[in-house]
Amino acid sequence: xxxxxxxxxxxxxxxxxxxxxxxxxxxxxxxxxxxxxxxxxxxxxxxxxxxxxxxxxxxxxxxxxxxxxxxxxxxxxxxxxxxxxxxxxxxxxxxxxxxxxxxxxxxxxxxxxxxxxxxxxxxxxxxxxxxxxxxxxxxxxxxxxxxxxxxxxxxxxxxxxxxxxxxxxxxxxxxxxxxxxxxxxxxxxxxxxxxxxxxxxxxxxxxxxxxxxxxxxxxxxxxxxxxxxxxxxxxxxxxxxxxxxxxxxxxxxxxxxxxxxxxxxxxxxxxxxxxxxxxxxxxxxxxxxx
Numbered sequence: 001x002x003x004x005x006x007x008x009x010x011x012x013x014x015x016x017x018x019x020x021x022x023x024x025x026x027x028x029x030x031x032x033x034x035x036x037x038x039x040x041x042x043x044x045x046x047x048x049x050x051x052x053x054x055x056x057x058x059x060x061x062x063x064x065x066x067x068x069x070x071x072x073x074x075x076x077x078x079x080x081x082x083x084x085x086x087x088x089x090x091x092x093x094x095x096x097x098x099x100x101x102x103x104x105x106x107x108x109x110x111x112x113x114x115x116x117x118x119x120x121x122x123x124x125x126x127x128x129x130x131x132x133x134x135x136x137x138x139x140x141x142x143x144x145x146x147x148x149x150x151x152x153x154x155x156x157x158x159x160x161x162x163x164x165x166x167x168x169x170x171x172x173x174x175x176x177x178x179x180x181x182x183x184x185x186x187x188x189x190x191x192x193x194x195x196x197x198x199x200x201x202x203x204x205x206x207x208x209x210x211x212x213x214x215x216x217x218x219x220x221x222x223x224x225x226x227x228x229x230x231x232x233x234x235x236x237x238x239x240x241x242x243x244x245x246x247x248x249x250x251x252x253x254x255x256x257x258x259x260x261x262x263x264x265x266x267x268x269x270x271x272x273x274x275x276x277x278x279x280x281x282x283x284x285x286x287x288x289x290x
Contacts, residue, residue, distance in 0.1 A: 034254055034285050039067035039093060041220060041268035044278055049074045053081070057088035063279045064286070069094035069218075069266045070117065071125075078116040085117075092117040093264055094192075094218060096162065099126040100141065103148050111155045120264065121218060122152055123192055125162040132167070132176040141176075142183035149188030160218060162192040165232050168201040181215055192218035194268070196240060199248050202230045206249065206256040213260035221281070222268045223248050240270040242280035244288065251290035258290075 040060050042049060048056040053074055060068065068090050073081040085092055095117060097103070097110045103124050114122050124145075132138045149159035161184075167177040181191065193216050195205040209216055223246030228239040244250055257265070267285075269277040 031289050032255075032258070034288055034290070036265060036285070037067050037093070038065045038282060038285060039069060039264060039266040040065050040278055041069045041071060041096070041266040043071040043096070044267070044269045044274045046071070046074075048275060053084050054087070057084055057090055059275065060278065061088045061090055064282045065090070065267075065278070067091050067093045067264070067266075069096060069123075069264075070119075071096045078113045082116050092119050094121045094123060094160075094266065095119045096123050096125045098124070100124055100128060100131065100144065104144065107148060107151060111152065111157070114152075114155070114157050119157065121158045121160040121190060121192070123160040123162050123218075124148070126164065127161075127167075127176075129166055133171075135171045135174055135179055138171065138176040138179035139183050142180050145180065145184050145189045149185065153188060158190050158217070159188065160190040160192045162220070163194050163197055165197040165201050168197070168203070169232055181212055186215060190217040191215045192220060194220040194222060195248060195253065196220065196222035196224045196268075199224050200228070200230065200235070201232065204249075206252040209253065209256040209260050209262075213256075216257075216260055216262060218264040218266065219257055219262055220268045221265050221285070222270075223250075223281075237270045237272060240268075240277075242269065242277045242284065243267065244281075244284040250284070250288055254288065255290040 045056045045060070053076065068085065070092055076084070082092070095114060097113065103110065110122060127141055132141055145159065145161060152159045161180060163177055167180070168175050171179070191212065193209065198205045198208050221243055223241050223243050225239040225241045225246050228235055228247070267278055267281045269281065271277055
């Protein structure tokens with residue numbers, strides 16, 4: 001009998017100890033800092049960059065960011081823009097290289113630009129809506145993604161697709177985004193989720209990341225104002241707000257992204273106050289725990 005009591009006592013103690021360990025682990029996870037890397041999608045400061053490239057890049061670096069994702073070169077040649085990034089102490093880890101027409105017609109030129117900057121990802125941020133108005137059209141685009149991904153991979157880069165809200169419009173029982181994810185080869189095609197648009201269409205960013213954890217490699221960290229309506233109507237740029245002030249649950253979202261192994265995070269602020277907004281978003285990312 002005493003041996004049974006000893007077993008129960010030992011087992012109970014082990015279970016309690018295990019519970020304490022699990023609680024400690026959960027508390028540690030909840031206190032994780034966001035390690036980054038912290039990047040900016042340069043479209044955020046598109047107006048400022050048109051007027052003053054060196055000053056705008058200096059502002060980004062002084063805000064604390066170390067990496068960028070390009071969106072054009074603001075009147076400079078690629079080599080000239082790369083020199084400006086170098087002088088500012090910024091590294092290009094991703095490029096937005098034009099819509100699907102440019103990838104279709106000028107992929108060699110895109111690869112030549114990428115060789116100047118040497119990013120990890122070369123992304124297509126837009127596909128003509130008339131080409132994805134039905135599931136068959138979306139499948140044809142997915143086939144194009146595979147073709148472009150294969151050619152970019154041969155040149156030393158990864159192809160990535162960046163979503164907008166239109167990619168989530170219903171196509172019978174699916175959406176263009178779901179077709180792209182299902183019909184593309186993971187060896188050739190990655191995805192950059194723009195979380196503003198994921199939230200805007202009524203999805204939960206953390207859940208969407210978890211569902212497609214093996215495909216998402218980059219995130220546009222971009223918040224949508226509280227009270228902004230759900231759906232597909234175009235919203236004012238002012239509905240893009242600094243991280244932590246809008247609808248998205250960032251601790252939960254960043255935890256899902258960390259679990260998925262996301263490597264590149266780019267703050268994008270399309271609002272008229274982006275100059276200050278990217279500073280506020282950086283401060284939030286440095287302080288947030290998840």
